[in-house]
Amino acid sequence: MTGSAIDIPGYEGRAVRLDEGCVFRVIDVEGCQIADMFTLSAADIGEYFSPALTRQVIFRLTPRPGDILYSNRRRPMLTFLHDTSPGHHDMAFAPCDPGFYVALGADDSHPNCRDNFYRAMSALDRSMEPPPDPFNLFQNTVPGSDGDFEVGQTLSKAGNYVEFRAEMDVVVVVTACSVDLPVEGIEPICGKSTPLRIQVV
Numbered sequence: 513m514t515g516s517a518i519d520i521p522g523y524e525g526r527a528v529r530l531d532e533g534c535v536f537r538v539i540d541v542e543g544c545q546i547a548d549m550f551t552l553s554a555a556d557i558g559e560y561f562s563p564a565l566t567r568q569v570i571f572r573l574t575p576r577p578g579d580i581l582y583s584n585r586r587r588p589m590l591t592f593l594h595d596t597s598p599g600h601h602d603m604a605f606a607p608c609d610p611g612f613y614v615a616l617g618a619d620d621s622h623p624n625c626r627d628n629f630y631r632a633m634s635a636l637d638r639s640m641e642p643p644p645d646p647f648n649l650f651q652n653t654v655p656g657s658d659g660d661f662e663v664g665q666t667l668s669k670a671g672n673y674v675e676f677r678a679e680m681d682v683v684v685v686v687t688a689c690s691v692d693l694p695v696e697g698i699e700p701i702c703g704k705s706t707p708l709r710i711q712v713v
Contacts (some may be wrong), residue, residue, distance in 0.1 A: 524704035525628030525687030546689035
């Protein structure tokens with residue numbers, strides 16, 4: 513599988529099974545695009561990436577290169593190897609869902625990461641309800657001094673990527689976030705969902 517690539521159109525998601533030891537990149541193809549990355553054990557999808565437990569172990573809000581991403585069973589799932597982006601990522605937000613867009617003034621048929629997770633998993637004949645929480649790559653939301661989140665536009669540029677190594681056999685689902693409406697007056701993905709790529713290196 514080395515050298516293979518999976519292209520993810522804007523507003524969609526894709527899933528891939530990766531063996532232990534596999535190194536892969538999530539690439540922002542055009543720039544300014546959030547990637548919701550879900551990670552599950554290929555052997556048992558009841559084991560999945562836990563942002564809360566990862567924060568407890570690494571003792572920071574989001575991982576950086578050299579850190580390990582842990583499962584809900586406190587086992588290493590991924591090692592964060594490299595980051596060519598400005599380094600703004602998020603582990604606080606759940607995947608966007610229909611209700612999120614209704615609150616922003618759209619209807620409940622708006623594309624969203626929750627539904628895209630379901631579709632991507634079904635392509636591998638897997639299902640899970642509800643989705644686990646993702647690692648939101650390139651998402652520029654940080655807590656302010658008052659504890660409120662400050663929403664910023666995504667700062668990644670075309671071709672920026674993050675690189676990981678699988679520490680167990682995993683299923684990785686990546687969705688191109690669909691938040692094309694302003695949030696607190698900011699357009700997090702510049703008004704349009706654009707492509708991502710999973711590259712096995």
